[in-house]
Structures are given as C-alpha cells and as structure tokens.
Amino acid sequence: MKIYEKAPAKINLMLDVLHKRPDGYHEVEMIMTMVDLADRLEMEELPRDTIIISSQAGYIPLDEKNLAFQAARLIKDRYNVRSGVYIHLDKKIPVAAGLAGGSSDAAATLRGLNRLWNLGISPEELQLLGAELGSDVPFCVTGGTALATGRGEKLTPIANPPQCWVILAKLPINVSTADVYGRFRVQQIQQHPSAAAMQGAIESGSFAAVCNQLGNVLEDVTLQLYPEVAQLRETMMRLGADGVLMSGSGPTVFGLVSKESKVARIYNGLRGFCKEVYAVRMLT
Ligand SMILES: C[C@@](CO)(OP(=O)(O)O)[C@H](O)COP(=O)(O)OP(=O)(O)OC[C@H]1O[C@@H](n2ccc(N)nc2=O)[C@H](O)[C@@H]1O
Numbered sequence: 264m265k266i267y268e269k270a271p272a273k274i275n276l277m278l279d280v281l282h283k284r285p286d287g288y289h290e291v292e293m294i295m296t297m298v299d300l301a302d303r304l305e306m307e308e309l310p311r312d313t314i315i316i317s318s319q320a321g322y323i324p325l326d327e328k329n330l331a332f333q334a335a336r337l338i339k340d341r342y343n344v345r346s347g348v349y350i351h352l353d354k355k356i357p358v359a360a361g362l363a364g365g366s367s368d369a370a371a372t373l374r375g376l377n378r379l380w381n382l383g384i385s386p387e388e389l390q391l392l393g394a395e396l397g398s399d400v401p402f403c404v405t406g407g408t409a410l411a412t413g414r415g416e417k418l419t420p421i422a423n424p425p426q427c428w429v430i431l432a433k434l435p436i437n438v439s440t441a442d443v444y445g446r447f448r449v450q451q452i453q454q455h456p457s458a459a460a461m462q463g464a465i466e467s468g469s470f471a472a473v474c475n476q477l478g479n480v481l482e483d484v485t486l487q488l489y490p491e492v493a494q495l496r497e498t499m500m501r502l503g504a505d506g507v508l509m510s511g512s513g514p515t516v517f518g519l520v521s522k523e524s525k526v527a528r529i530y531n532g533l534r535g536f537c538k539e540v541y542a543v544r545m546l547t
C-alpha cells in the first residue's frame with residue numbers, strides 16, 4: 264500500500280523574539296499560516312526494518328540528516344514498529360529558505376506513517392513528537408493559521424487571514440536559522456511587531472489591516488547580512504505588493520497581493536531580479 268501526503272510551506276505573518284532562554288532557544292511570538300506551495304511525499308511499507316529516502320532534489324541529505332528520516336525513526340522507535348518504510352520526497356519548496364520545507368516534510372511523514380501503520384496517534388500527540396524534531400514541526404503537523412509561542416511549539420489556532428495571492432521570491436542564498444538567531448540581539452529592536460494586533464487584524468477580515476501589521480524582527484539580522492535581500496524586498500514593494508515581509512529567518516521574501524490583475528506584473532518584474540519566484544494562494 265502507498266500513502267501520499269502533501270507538505271505545504273509556511274510563512275510567518277509576524278515574528279517577534281522576546282528573549283533568549285537558558286536552554287539557548289529564543290522565546291518567540293509568531294503568527295504562521297500555510298501557502299499552496301508544497302512538497303509531495305509518497306510512503307510505502309518495506310518488510311525489512313529500514314528507512315530509505317529518495318528525492319528528485321539533488322541538494323538535500325537523504326540519510327539520517329533528513330528530517331523525514333528522523334520523523335520515521337522517531338515514530339518507529341516510539342511505537343515499536345518492526346517494518347520499514349520507503350519515502351520519496353518530491354521537493355518543490357526551496358531549501359533553507361525560511362519556509363519550513365524540512366519541518367513540513369517531517370510533519371507529513373508523521374501524519375503519513377500514523378495512517379500507513381494504523382497507529383491511531385492523536386494530532387496532539389503527533390505535535391508532541393514533532394516538537395522533538397524541530398520548533399516549527401508541531402505547527403506543520405496541523406497547519407491552518409496559528410499563534411505560536413514558547414520556542415514555536417505552543418500553538419493556539421486562530422482564524423485564517425483574508426484570502427489573497429502570495430508572491431514568494433528566494434535569492435540563491437542559504438540562510439542558517441541557528442546563525443540568524445545567534446546574531447539576533449533583542450536590545451537592538453526598536454519596534455516589536457504585535458501578535459495581538461495581527462490577530463485582531465486577521466479577525467477583522469481586513470486585508471489592508473493584515474498588511475499593516477506584518478513584521479519580523481529577524482529581518483534586521485538577515486537584511487544586514489545580505490543587502491541583496493533588502494533590495495529584493497524594496498523591489499517587491501515598488502512593483503506594488505500590498506504588504507511585504509521576509510519569512511522566518513529568510514531569505515525568502517513574500518508579498519501579499521489582493522488583486523489578481525497585479526500578480527503577473529509583480530511576478531514578471533521580480534523574475535528579472537531573482538530566478539526563484541512563485542505566485543500561490545494562501546491555504547485557507
Ligand atoms: C525562524 C523560524 C520561524 O518560523 O523558521 P525558519 O526560518 O527556520 O523557517 C523558526 O523559529 C525556526 O524553527 P526550526 O527551523 O524548526 O528551528 P529548530 O530546528 O528548532 O532550531 C534550529 C536552531 O535555531 C535556533 N532557534 C530556533 C527556534 C527558536 N525559537 N529559538 C532559537 O534560537 C536554535 O539555535 C536552534 O538550534
């Protein structure tokens with residue numbers, strides 16, 4: 264039997280860092296949602312006690328460094344599953360981009376193997392397993408739109424933002440999340456974005472209000488390291504996106520656009536500047 268799972272990318276509509284914790288992680292407040300740009304996973308049971316990963320993408324690890332491998336190993340160990348699994352990853356989400364591609368693959372693996380092996384694990388338990396793999400994995404398990412606190416693993420589902428187009432642009436730079444958090448200094452932040460204000464904007468259903476509340480304190484770090492990302496951000500604004508922000512630790516910059524008539528112009532304008540551009544819908 265084969266099981267298929269879709270692993271969508273996330274964007275952070277707001278991201279604030281409160282402080283660095285004694286365990287080295289940062290306490291955050293984020294509002295995250297999913298967009299319709301997704302990896303596709305195919306999972307098939309193997310009689311032997313082994314985990315095999317393949318992918319059409321030549322640039323991700325296929326061994327135990329792969330987050331899908333780690334998710335399969337975790338679920339096998341925790342639930343004493345003797346059989347193995349073959350997982351094929353059809354990668355569409357850019358890697359190390361601030362879009363949680365690896366985390367979403369891990370979450371899709373947890374969901375898929377729960378079905379493949381009839382384990383009956385609840386979504387809450389899958390989220391707890393996900394937290395052992397990475398801070399963004401619990402959100403990717405259930406998706407939707409959520410306020411994430413703690414190191415990102417404590418989730419409160421909230422309303423979906425008003426439907427719109429999301430234009431994503433990624434320059435050929437790989438950003439390390441650990442490096443960006445490592446360089447972040449909370450005392451250098453002059454204006455913190457507000458989770459409450461973003462939640463209010465979303466609940467009001469006003470697209471303009473959502474655009475006004477976009478904010479990400481990690482932008483300062485990544486934009487300073489890579490001035491070309493700042494340029495890309497400005498270009499997206501100039502081309503007429505209604506709201507622009509860097510997602511997560513970057514370097515992907517996204518623009519929210521309400522009018523379909525503007526999408527092609529912005530998309531084509533960016534393509535002159537950046538090879539990887541996607542125009543997708545929010546997954547609401
Ligand atoms: C910044 C965000 C925003 O959604 O996303 P990405 O840019 O990675 O997509 C997340 O906080 C990333 O979550 P994730 O990529 O799962 O991070 P993890 O694997 O848990 O941690 C990688 C490293 O980032 C740092 N880290 C991560 C989360 C956090 N709240 N504080 C941290 O300081 C730690 O140094 C950790 O060793």
Ligand SMILES: Nc1ncnc2c1ncn2[C@@H]1O[C@H](COP(=O)(O)OP(=O)(O)O)[C@@H](O)[C@H]1O
Nearest residue numbers: 328329330358359360361362363364365366368
């Ligand atoms: N299934 C996977 N897909 C993508 N990257 C993966 C995967 N498994 C492990 N990785 C590694 O995880 C790192 C971060 O990848 P990714 O999740 O795409 O970044 P981000 O969290 O910034 O969105 C990369 O260095 C990549 O090699």
